Amino acid sequence: MDNREAKFILSAYRPGGQDASDSRFSEALEQARRDPMLEQWLRDSVTFDAAITERLSAVEPPPDLRENILAGVKVSRVPHWKNRLRKWTIAAALILGATLGSLIWHSARPGHLAGWQNAALGVISSLVRQQSSFDAQSHDTGELLAWLRANHAPAAQKLPDNLAKLSSLGCKTFSWNGTPVSVICFVRKNGELIHLVTINARATVDRTRRQEANLVQRGGWATATWREGDRVYMLALKGSRDQLRSYLL
Amino acid sequence: MNAIDFQQLVDRQYVPLYRFALSLAKSEADAADLTQQTFFLWASKGHQLRDGSKAKSWLFTTLYREFLTRRRREVRFPKVELDDAREDEIAISPNINALDAATVSQALREVEEPFRAPLTLFYLKQFSYEEIADVLDVPIGTVMSRLSRGKALLRRRLLSKDETLGNKVVSFESQKSRESHG
Numbered sequence: 001m002d003n004r005e006a007k008f009i010l011s012a013y014r015p016g017g018q019d020a021s022d023s024r025f026s027e028a029l030e031q032a033r034r035d036p037m038l039e040q041w042l043r044d045s046v047t048f049d050a051a052i053t054e055r056l057s058a059v060e061p062p063p064d065l066r067e068n069i070l071a072g073v074k075v076s077r078v079p080h081w082k083n084r085l086r087k088w089t090i091a092a093a094l095i096l097g098a099t100l101g102s103l104i105w106h107s108a109r110p111g112h113l114a115g116w117q118n119a120a121l122g123v124i125s126s127l128v129r130q131q132s133s134f135d136a137q138s139h140d141t142g143e144l145l146a147w148l149r150a151n152h153a154p155a156a157q158k159l160p161d162n163l164a165k166l167s168s169l170g171c172k173t174f175s176w177n178g179t180p181v182s183v184i185c186f187v188r189k190n191g192e193l194i195h196l197v198t199i200n201a202r203a204t205v206d207r208t209r210r211q212e213a214n215l216v217q218r219g220g221w222a223t224a225t226w227r228e229g230d231r232v233y234m235l236a237l238k239g240s241r242d243q244l245r246s247y248l249l
Numbered sequence: 250m251n252a253i254d255f256q257q258l259v260d261r262q263y264v265p266l267y268r269f270a271l272s273l274a275k276s277e278a279d280a281a282d283l284t285q286q287t288f289f290l291w292a293s294k295g296h297q298l299r300d301g302s303k304a305k306s307w308l309f310t311t312l313y314r315e316f317l318t319r320r321r322r323e324v325r326f327p328k329v330e331l332d333d334a335r336e337d338e339i340a341i342s343p344n345i346n347a348l349d350a351a352t353v354s355q356a357l358r359e360v361e362e363p364f365r366a367p368l369t370l371f372y373l374k375q376f377s378y379e380e381i382a383d384v385l386d387v388p389i390g391t392v393m394s395r396l397s398r399g400k401a402l403l404r405r406r407l408l409s410k411d412e413t414l415g416n417k418v419v420s421f422e423s424q425k426s427r428e429s430h431g
Contacts, residue, residue, distance in 0.1 A: 011397035012378035051345040058350035061267035
């Protein structure tokens, strides 16, 4: 080891002496003991490093930083029990929906709805039964719409006002005959769910190409289908058409 | 980690974290924000860390990654050619006693970023070269190289700020003016 190499290694030697027993420095330190010039260099280097450390240790953070950290985290943090409660609430809502949904779904005849609508209700049932999971989850519908757009999935251009007021749970996309379809699940005020399905108008059959909502009652499912721009939407919930109508406003 | 542990962690680490952030960020406000964000991430994700003894390393690593993420979002910084930062030895040492904390801190912030982060971690006395390698996710040899070169760069910056050496450049105009008046 020459002095240049020794200096290279000793540049990482901390001035506090914490590294004195580190074997990586042993040979370089030994060389410094043998070579007075290297020893002087090391002494100067350690003095310089200690002085820099001392100066930097005098840099004080803003006086309110500590309090801001503690207060900020306190405000932002969701306690674990709340997280658990939220998960259980969602799970309970999904299980309740699944129980009702499976009863109704199995007795429903799919003939009155278009293929993509049946496929969408199948996906929704799968979500409700927790046999599949959301592609993205957020209580902010805007975030879900942004996620859908970013992933080239059909996203609603405008939501009915009363639907927009609800908190979302998550979204899922699937392909129907090669056409992308998206589903967003919302939580209604009573804790039950309502689902918005979106598909490009080009992929649908003529009877869904109307701007006024076409309401269909299928056992416990109420669906409303309408077209707006180049999108066709289906809103679906477990309940009556009257309940569904309130979300079309 | 409960609330008391979190507070203890903040008390132990927020000052060195802030100093590290200050060496990386553009302003004190950015540094404070980076520090806060790091603790927020700890509060949201830190409980996943099973080994509590690695909390310090986790915080510094997270702060550094957060800094890199933010920097990527901003204008792409021109990459520093590491070979340009030569480690030539400097014959004259700055008079460190004449330099205050603010000046040293400023000089450190003027050192190019690839060298600044390991230097700060080193001078915070918090990290060995192995820990620096872990935090920055670079090989040990790279850490040693950057420390060696970084120290040379820091000396240069400090030298330029050290007015006690009396080697201030006097412009030709002012010298001529002095002669004509003398």
